Amino acid sequence: MQTLEGPEPVTPAKLAPLARPPLEAMSGAIGPDAAVKLHAEDVSVLYGERVAVRDVTLDVPEHSVMAFIGPSGCGKSTVLRCFDRMNDLIPGATVRGRVELDGEDMYAPSVLPVEIRRKVGLVFQRPNPFPMSIYENVAYGPRRHGQKDRARLDEVVERSLRQAALWDEVKDDLRKKSGLALSGGQQQRLCIARTLAIDPEVILMDEPCSALDPIATLKIEELISQLKAEYTILIVTHNMQQAARVSDRTAFFTLGEDRAGYLVELDDTLKIFTNPANQLTEDYVSGRFG
Amino acid sequence: MKRSLTADRIATAVLWAVAVFVITVLVAIIGYFLVESIPTFSVSFLFSDPSDTAIGGIGPVLWNSVYLLVLTMLFTVPLGVLGGIYMAEYAGEGRLTEAIRFSQELISSVPSIVVGLFGFALFVATTGWGFTALGGALTLLVFNLPLLMRLSEQAIRAVPADERAASLALGSTKWQTIRHAVLPVAIPGIVTGIVLTAGRVFGEAAALLFTAGLSTPVHYDFSNLNLLDPRSPWSPFRNATTLSVYIWKSNSEGLGDFVHQVANMSSMVLIVMVLIFNLGSRWLGGALQRRISGL
Numbered sequence: 001m002q003t004l005e006g007p008e009p010v011t012p013a014k015l016a017p018l019a020r021p022p023l024e025a026m027s028g029a030i031g032p033d034a035a036v037k038l039h040a041e042d043v044s045v046l047y048g049e050r051v052a053v054r055d056v057t058l059d060v061p062e063h064s065v066m067a068f069i070g071p072s073g074c075g076k077s078t079v080l081r082c083f084d085r086m087n088d089l090i091p092g093a094t095v096r097g098r099v100e101l102d103g104e105d106m107y108a109p110s111v112l113p114v115e116i117r118r119k120v121g122l123v124f125q126r127p128n129p130f131p132m133s134i135y136e137n138v139a140y141g142p143r144r145h146g147q148k149d150r151a152r153l154d155e156v157v158e159r160s161l162r163q164a165a166l167w168d169e170v171k172d173d174l175r176k177k178s179g180l181a182l183s184g185g186q187q188q189r190l191c192i193a194r195t196l197a198i199d200p201e202v203i204l205m206d207e208p209c210s211a212l213d214p215i216a217t218l219k220i221e222e223l224i225s226q227l228k229a230e231y232t233i234l235i236v237t238h239n240m241q242q243a244a245r246v247s248d249r250t251a252f253f254t255l256g257e258d259r260a261g262y263l264v265e266l267d268d269t270l271k272i273f274t275n276p277a278n279q280l281t282e283d284y285v286s287g288r289f290g
Numbered sequence: 291m292k293r294s295l296t297a298d299r300i301a302t303a304v305l306w307a308v309a310v311f312v313i314t315v316l317v318a319i320i321g322y323f324l325v326e327s328i329p330t331f332s333v334s335f336l337f338s339d340p341s342d343t344a345i346g347g348i349g350p351v352l353w354n355s356v357y358l359l360v361l362t363m364l365f366t367v368p369l370g371v372l373g374g375i376y377m378a379e380y381a382g383e384g385r386l387t388e389a390i391r392f393s394q395e396l397i398s399s400v401p402s403i404v405v406g407l408f409g410f411a412l413f414v415a416t417t418g419w420g421f422t423a424l425g426g427a428l429t430l431l432v433f434n435l436p437l438l439m440r441l442s443e444q445a446i447r448a449v450p451a452d453e454r455a456a457s458l459a460l461g462s463t464k465w466q467t468i469r470h471a472v473l474p475v476a477i478p479g480i481v482t483g484i485v486l487t488a489g490r491v492f493g494e495a496a497a498l499l500f501t502a503g504l505s506t507p508v509h510y511d512f513s514n515l516n517l518l519d520p521r522s523p524w525s526p527f528r529n530a531t532t533l534s535v536y537i538w539k540s541n542s543e544g545l546g547d548f549v550h551q552v553a554n555m556s557s558m559v560l561i562v563m564v565l566i567f568n569l570g571s572r573w574l575g576g577a578l579q580r581r582i583s584g585l
Binding site for chain 1: 450452453455456457458459460461462463466470471474475
């Protein structure tokens, strides 16, 4: 992917005029029998006194990809970060309502955020590898969780890098090369590998491709499609084609009159993009708004 | 248009003039002592004993400077770095934090002679130790701790929030995050802070006059390893006149013409050492940065 030659790559901007992505690109719907992995009920997030997102209720089925779409500032990322308690780190942020992982209350007083974050990984918007070798980046999580055995660590690092489709590109200088010396797309795959190394059940992705070029974006999207066999994935994206390409279900958020974000509609991705129930969703996915 | 161009030229000229002035002063100081001291300077000056009747040497006082530096940094580095971690990572906005910041600023602006008097009252008189290296080191701790704390805090705060978040998102605890994600990145900045502080300790005189003492040391017997024997050069409970104090002393006591030469050569040694500390801190910080980030 470093050797970009030939015709100019297709940019998201060029894709944008397509009001609707081709139907065949969309994934199938999830059956009603799938187990619920994540559940949010009447979840509101406040920053101080201000309500950022209100009354979100949604279920994420196991081994599926759900996309969060909506205009900037509608609270998609805020909702996403309720599922690994990263909002706890923001001073003044409070989460109301109930958030469950496998039917268990994530915010119960007896639950430590550290435990949740070992089961729920987060991939950030901008690739943020540690300024360490590739190997140490991937081994970081397992080491913190107490893994000291070198052979086991080697194994985890190789498996995670293979899963993240980065192994072949980096296997020769795992320990020599810094994570920061990789290209943007490789860095983001390294961050995904780093997350996979802690063996999570859920992976949250906060606009993982917004800092990447289209080729790198495609690689990440392919990766997401492969990972959903083993993981439950939630992805925030500004790119509707991306939501359509990678997700099984799509949640559309927008800003209410009260300046608080809320969930407008949640349905199978195919339905959201072809025949949404709500006019606001229709306007957004057809490009008339946002 | 013409006016703004003129203003631009004037600004450029003024800023250049200021820069040239600063460099000239530095070069003049170093040059003065170099020219003054080179004719009589020899390597043996660095290692031989002082004398009241001839030029002698600065061996013992140079040893004391290094000794006091190590002793002071032994206290200052752990406290300063831990304090910096506390201020950057744990201190919230509150009265305690405000009180600490206020104290930091206040101590930094107190003249060192005043800190020296405080050290005299506490570490010399109250403790009954008399003039000791330990008393001097603790006095230097008093006014270098706030500096190192602030430099460490700045280095830690400069670590991108992204890296903290990445570590926490991988299920690390707060301390693991500080230890394994934040500190490795902050270390070059912290080391720079440590070396700068060390340079200040090395050059300090006023705070040591009434704490570590200013008697001309006699010959040191380095085979005496008894730490409680005030004659042992290894003991913290002894009079320890440092190089900078010795410069002040030899200039203020008119024993003969040769003392000016002693003061000049000592000053040159001191300036060169402080210069090495400052250049060394930049080099070391940069080298650590490259090593840690692997770029």
